[in-house]
């Protein structure tokens with residue numbers, strides 16, 4: 001199994017904590033912190049994996065991935081709208097363990113070939129989907145993370161995120177045979193997070209809520225308590 005999937009699914013609080021410079025509306029999320037500072041806070045919170053948004057749309061750069069890699073010992077996901085094999089090779093060189101492949105932006109054959117290239121490079125494909133049709137197009141699902149994006153890429157992710165989408169698509173995601181169903185975007189409170197995990201998601205990807213929180217460790221602890229109490 002991939003190191004990324006293994007780390008996430010074995011964690012007591014299976015949350016991929018995201019380092020992102022800006023939200024889709026352009027709001028600064030780092031507040032003067034460097035990416036490495038945020039990564040350290042996520043490690044202290046107990047995050048089993050980190051996501052680093054390198055896409056310029058969210059103010060990201062590959063330098064951020066490098067900075068996080070230097071202080072991290074957990075598997076990293078590079079989040080960008082990757083469309084070419086060359087970018088996958090760079091991701092591997094920069095020390096990423098997993099790469100985002102956005103089904104909504106890639107024709108089915110391209111998604112398949114990038115999935116195979118990623119696997120060939122030892123990278124875990126993190127395939128983001130928003131519909132049953134896209135789920136059906138995921139190649140090698142047993143080796144991929146399948147992530148339901150609760151926000152809308154096509155409208156620049158300016159919406160708050162529809163968590164009901166994750167609940168609606170969970171069965172179809174699990175039916176592919178993936179070992180790792182993830183709900184991504186718009187997960188704000190520990191109660192929302194606990195509900196998605198209780199429904200059957202193996203992991204969550206959380207950016208804005210953790211970046212806005214005064215204490216990522218507090219957010220993780222609250223989720224652990226909420227789950228324990230359920």
Ligand SMILES: O=P(O)(O)OC[C@@H](O)[C@@H](O)c1c[nH]c2ccccc12
Pocket residue numbers: 018020053055058079080081100128149161184185186187205206207208209
């Ligand atoms: O900040 P949020 O709402 O917790 O969302 C995180 C993540 O899912 C979001 O940043 C994201 C979803 N798809 C992407 C594609 C590229 C870059 C970033 C993203």
